[in-house]
Amino acid sequence: xxxxxxxxxxxxxxxxxxxxxxxxxxxxxxxxxxxxxxxxxxxxxxxxxxxxxxxxxxxxxxxxxxxxxxxxxxxxxxxxxxxxxxxxxxxxxxxxxxxxxxxxxxxxxxxxxxxxxxxxxxxxxxxxxxxxxxxxxxxxxxxxxxxxxxxxxxxxxxxxxxxxxxxxxxxxxxxxxxxxxxxxxxxxxxxxxxxxxxxxxxxxxxxxxxxxxxxxxxxxxxxxxxxxxxxxxxxxxxxxxxxxxxxxxxxxxxxxxxxxxxxxxxxxxxxxxxxxxxxxxxxxxxxxxxxxxxxxxxxxxxxxxxxxxxxxxxxxxxxxxxxxxxxxxxxxxxxxxxxxxxxxxxxxxxxxxxxxxxxxxxxxxxxxxxxxxxxxxxxxxxxxxxxxxxxxxxxxxxxxxxxxxxxxxxxxx
Numbered sequence: 359x360x361x362x363x364x365x366x367x368x369x370x371x372x373x374x375x376x377x378x379x380x381x382x383x384x385x386x387x388x389x390x391x392x393x394x395x396x397x398x399x400x401x402x403x404x405x406x407x408x409x410x411x412x413x414x415x416x417x418x419x420x421x422x423x424x425x426x427x428x429x430x431x432x433x434x435x436x437x438x439x440x441x442x443x444x445x446x447x448x449x450x451x452x453x454x455x456x457x458x459x460x461x462x463x464x465x466x467x468x469x470x471x472x473x474x475x476x477x478x479x480x481x482x483x484x485x486x487x488x489x490x491x492x493x494x495x496x497x498x499x500x501x502x503x504x505x506x507x508x509x510x511x512x513x514x515x516x517x518x519x520x521x522x523x524x525x526x527x528x529x530x531x532x533x534x535x536x537x538x539x540x541x542x543x544x545x546x547x548x549x550x551x552x553x554x555x556x557x558x559x560x561x562x563x564x565x566x567x568x569x570x571x572x573x574x575x576x577x578x579x580x581x582x583x584x585x586x587x588x589x590x591x592x593x594x595x596x597x598x599x600x601x602x603x604x605x606x607x608x609x610x611x612x613x614x615x616x617x618x619x620x621x622x623x624x625x626x627x628x629x630x631x632x633x634x635x636x637x638x639x640x641x642x643x644x645x646x647x648x649x650x651x652x653x654x655x656x657x658x659x660x661x662x663x664x665x666x667x668x669x670x671x672x673x674x675x676x677x678x679x680x681x682x683x684x685x686x687x688x689x690x691x692x693x694x695x696x697x698x699x700x701x702x703x704x705x706x707x708x709x710x711x712x713x714x715x716x717x718x719x720x721x722x723x724x725x726x727x728x729x730x731x732x733x734x735x736x737x738x739x740x741x742x743x744x745x746x747x748x749x750x751x752x753x754x755x756x757x758x759x760x761x762x763x764x765x766x767x768x769x770x771x
Contacts, residue, residue: 382506387499387738388746391722395732406759407732408747411548411697413614415669417651418662421613424654425647434646440638441630442469442622443649449656450607450622457580458591460605460624468630469652470637471644473578473608473621478504479633480574480604480623481540485510489539492571494525495740496699498548510539516740519688519701523550524558527565540572546579546589549739549746550699551674551692553583556590563596573599576606578621579695581663584671587693601626611695612663613655620644620652670696673749673756680760681747684767696750702736703743709771717742729762 374381391409398405416422428434441447447464454460470476477500485491487509493501495516502512515533517525530541543562545554554562566573573592580589593603608621623633643649674691677698681689686704705715711728715721722735722745736744749756 379507383503384499386503388734391732391734394726398726398730398732403730405726405730405732406751406755406762408749408751408759409732409734411611411695411748411750412616413611413666413696413750414752415614415662415666417614417618418655418658420658421615421651421655425651428647428650434650436646438643438646438649440643441634442467442644443646443653446649446653446656449653450624453656454605454607454624458577458589459594460591462624465627466624466630468623468625468634468637469644469649470608470621470623471641472619473576473606473610474500474504475637475641476606476608476621476623477501477574477576478507479636480606480625480629481505481508481510482636483625483629483633484572484574484604485539488537490535490537491574492530492533492538492541494542494544496523496547496549496736496744496746497542497739498544498576499738501542501544505542511537513538514740518741519690522690523547523552523699524554525562527561530562530565534569534571538569538571540574541566542574542576543592544576546583546692546694548579548695549697549734551695551697553587553589553693556588556595559590559592560595563592563599566592566602567596567598570602573603574606575603578606578608578611580607581612581660582667582670582696583694584667584674585693589694604629609652609655614662614666615651615655618648618651620648669753670749673751673753674698676753677747677749677756677760680757680764684764686770687767696748698747698749699744700747701744705767705770706743710766710769715770718744721745725763725766729766731759731762733763 395405395407447467450467451462451464485508490511490513491505493512495514505512515525515529575592583589593599605624609615678689678691681700687700689700719735719737722733725731734746
């Protein structure tokens with residue numbers, strides 16, 4: 359009897375289920391820390407979270423009232439232009455002139471689903487595969503991931519504690535290559551709270567203009583400055599940059615509206631048109647009720663904003679003085695935003711409760727497990743050796759949380 363063996367064709371190698379583009383994105387470290395802290399609290403642990411950059415204040419009542427009224431208007435139950443309500447775009451243009459001195463037309467404005475969408479669409483609009491984005495570090499954790507999604511290459515330019523976390527023109531020039539297309543500029547800064555002086559802003563702007571480098575400037579913390587410091591807009595300091603600058607902003611931080619998801623970008627008309635085309639396929643328009651709420655925020659007075667800034671200023675001084683009193687920790691006084699960014703390099707290589715502190719990530723883990731305090735390690739924003747703590751939380755929680763950190767780190771050997 360003859361047996362015939364069936365011939366089988368070689369099976370193709372299994373293809374990854376998730377695209378390389380998406381698989382290569384790192385999780386948002388700040389949101390991950392916040393989620394872990396909330397999960398522990400839900401489980402009954404008395405965790406205090408310094409992770410998320412989210413004001414603890416409610417959205418101003420006038421803004422909420424405007425949203426309630428908007429819900430009753432059937433016009434807000436339908437699609438509106440993908441690029442934003444015309445009235446809101448006009449209000450953004452007027453607010454930009456009022457607050458920074460930059461005069462733009464509503465046609466240069468694109469309303470986005472929060473600041474993160476504005477970041478991604480800005481990069482997608484100007485970066486081609488292989489284009490380099492100069493990224494001053496420490497940086498907000500979303501910037502490099504958004505640049506990669508857009509096909510760009512993020513090139514870190516690190517400025518440490520001794521520089522006040524502010525890069526110099528000399529550093530930018532050393533990092534510039536023929537592939538450099540753009541610079542991300544963020545002042546006031548997340549995560550450090552650093553604010554570039556008008557003179558420093560002008561120097562960076564003139565360098566970008568001289569070398570034909572686009573500037574993407576994130577100004578979402580413009581109102582959160584202290585000690586008489588002014589947040590200078592780079593395109594106002596160097597007006598010739600207007601044709602190669604994208605301004606990013608939103609209502610989240612200034613008006614305690616993180617959950618409303620309204621941001622925007624201001625750019626040359628051709629860039630806005632391209633980004634609006636992308637958004638029309640990506641998300642369509644921002645929720646109309648949120649846009650109506652943002653319209654009220656931008657056209658109302660800034661009384662609530664001033665009150666929140668006063669509270670942040672008080673908390674800033676308390677947190678920094680307490681952190682700076684810890685041996686091995688050095689915490690400069692931030693001039694903007696609502697973050698402290700202490701260096702913990704003096705603790706690296708030492709031991710805590712039988713465990714070697716080999717990085718700021720390890721230290722952050724120990725602080726969470728041993729002191730039940732959630733902080734974000736410097737690895738989320740660039741080099742190791744730092745922690746980010748938000749002081750956008752209640753005064754009592756702030757003091758209790760930092761006291762726990764003080765007691766724990768007093769045990770470092």
